[in-house]
Amino acid sequence: MRYDTIIVGGGLAGLVCGLRLQQSGKKTAIVSAGQNAMHFSSGAFGLLSRLEDGTPVDEPLTAIDRLSGEHPYSKIGSERMSVLVREVKPFFEAAGIPLTGDESRNSYIITPTGNYKKVWLALDDMTLLGGSDSKIGDKILIVNFKGYLDFNTAFIAEGLEKRGMKCRIESVELPEMERLRSNSTEMRSVNIARVLDGGDAWKHFVASVNRMITDEDTVILPAVFGFADGSLIRSIREGVRVKTVFIGTMPPSVPGIRSQMRLKKAYELSGGTILLGDQANSPVFDGDRLVSLGTVNMEEVRLEADNFVIATGSFFSRGLWATPEKVLEPLLGLDVISSESRDGWYDEDFFSPQGYIGFGVRTDNGFHPMRGGRPMENVFAIGSLLGGCNSVKMGCGAGVAIMTALEVANTISSSR
């Protein structure tokens, strides 16, 4: 079975790359083994919040030149980065995922634990703040659903009160939600979102919230609205009689899953093929070229293509694999950047930067991964599979996924 480009991995990087290639007229397929990190999304994308040495970054584009040569942004270069960065909002908007935020500056988002975290762009459910102490209001009413444990109102109140906001916590009991509560383990974000999506439950919720408001100027709600359709966000904002701020919950992330489903849908509508629940295997090489891949489900039918994009992610999605001795890339046996000694893999202090997060595939400046010390000609590596950056420490995970996906798609579509 022949395609122009085969993409392995259906997460943020794989889908963005696939959609951009389809838009440029290429025939592509994505092999995706299970769902992806979009389901744990905070609701915001980071581009770059810290340099390798920990220096905070406010204007990511001005900091690209200060990154080490191994960082994927350095390989794209600051000039190309500033072009790509402008493409992100229209690209997502066209896929039905409106984003909010200023491309040239970082903003802050309130996390589920009530901290302020530096981010770049956010899904338009979320409220971005200008500074690390910005107030969202003076008097805040934090409302949760009774029995919902993945939204910790006390932590949020603590974080906001530290910044001079006065908080009050309430919880709403909805008859529609009682069925869920009968089974405590299913009182989870997506199930709540489903109840709110159908019928009038959301109206009853808004009415309850409005009754609870006394002198508050702002209401905080968990981001569990609009699983299938984001328009519910607007209805809630219009219905609640004071300013409404949504704060992300513990996973699964309702805004994240909605965005993932939109991106997948946009890819399929553009003619792309997704092989869901399948795993690529058995590569056939010709020198430094990859000729074909097999998959578990397709058995003897091989996937052939001019180009292959590997977007299999990091350890969680098994794009990287660690044995007790070494870290490897299991699909093609690509060269991996990692520390020789196991001591360098992790730090015993959980909150310190962890070495293994920075491990990943080694590439040349065109994102051709190295195999046996030589770059592969028709293979590209993108997203969190890439080594050379500690995305947790630097706040660049989503940015690396999106930027490398767009860059590689442009390279492929402009070749030949």
Place this chain on the structure above:
Amino acid sequence: MQEQDLSKNNFEQCIKCTICTAYCPVVQVNPSYPGPKQAGPDGERFRLRNPFFYDENLKYCMNCKRCENACPSGVRIADIIHTARMNYSHSKPTLRDWILANTDFMGKVARPVAPIVNAVVGTKPAKAAMDAVLGVDRHRTFPKYRFSGFEGWLRRKAPDQSKFARQVAFFHGCSTEYQHPEVGRAFVRVMNALGYGVQLIDEQCCGVAMISNGLWNQARSHARHNVEAFRKTDLPIVTTASTCTFTMRDEYQEILGVDVSVVRDRIVLVEKFIYSLLDQGRVRLAFREDFKARVAYHIPCHMEKLGWSIFTRELLGMIPGLELTVLDSGCCGMAGTYGFKKENYAYSQEIGRPLFERIKLLDPDYVTSECDTCKWQIEMSTGVEVRNPILLLEEALDLEKTAELNR
């Protein structure tokens, strides 16, 4: 990956991310169902400690496998749920369950009196009686039994199959034999045009309905019988029904513990079989020029799990004059015998509602789908005829020209 794991308990791969629950069709409509994470890996830890923790509501799982397709960690969630049903459930299959599960036995009984059976089960009093006495929902339309089946046709009416240089064995399944013999006839005509003769095998019902109705021993006996029959031949075992295929390839091993390893790779759905031949340049197709149809493709859940819908899409995409819409992936709610049951009927229709609405909006000439119970559900709920892809292929192919190309 598994060779690195020290424990054989697959549920330990679960990281409690709850993604499975986000994609479960049942949990969306039925509050009694605990959801795949709780029913599967979470519950399993408790059940291993004490079977007391088994929850009879696990019966609401349709075994659609969408949880497994969504799981980022490779947890065999539905297998865990069904194995738990097998090991811990105290509920005994009822007479209704037995009747629904024994599709081949019922076919044999009904066939000689097919016109009477069809007429009677279609009447309101009969439906009311079945609803009240058995618990088969009165809204259901029963597929009609045929007086003469597929095997009889192949023996009496089809050309001599032994004269073809290449041969396949055909696992036709119950519905082709008793309700839709035209699917089998189309299969034979297409395979003959490709230069393949079709042989029967000593098959029994794949047993999927026995698995879902808790008739474990009977299912295991069918599985052993079929695997033994397949071992006696070297031919590819080609099928037209996605659920039979999936059941024999995966469920025999994973749920029933019947070793299929020696025959598994030979069990293949006709769309993959033909695509693979085309891909290797071993056959060629010639299509009629006057074929025109607007078709919507509903991908059955087990087709999603097999990962083979791409072959059907590619094959149908080759047909000139066929305007194909691939419907958004979603369960139709039937899940074999599940939707027939009175206690599931409302949930079944609610699960399928988005699919039905989309089909009604599209108003295609046909829906196409590899699964017969999806067919019954969609036809009853939308009024649009559902045809197995092999029927479309037979109609669109110029069979004589194709036969010449493959001589």
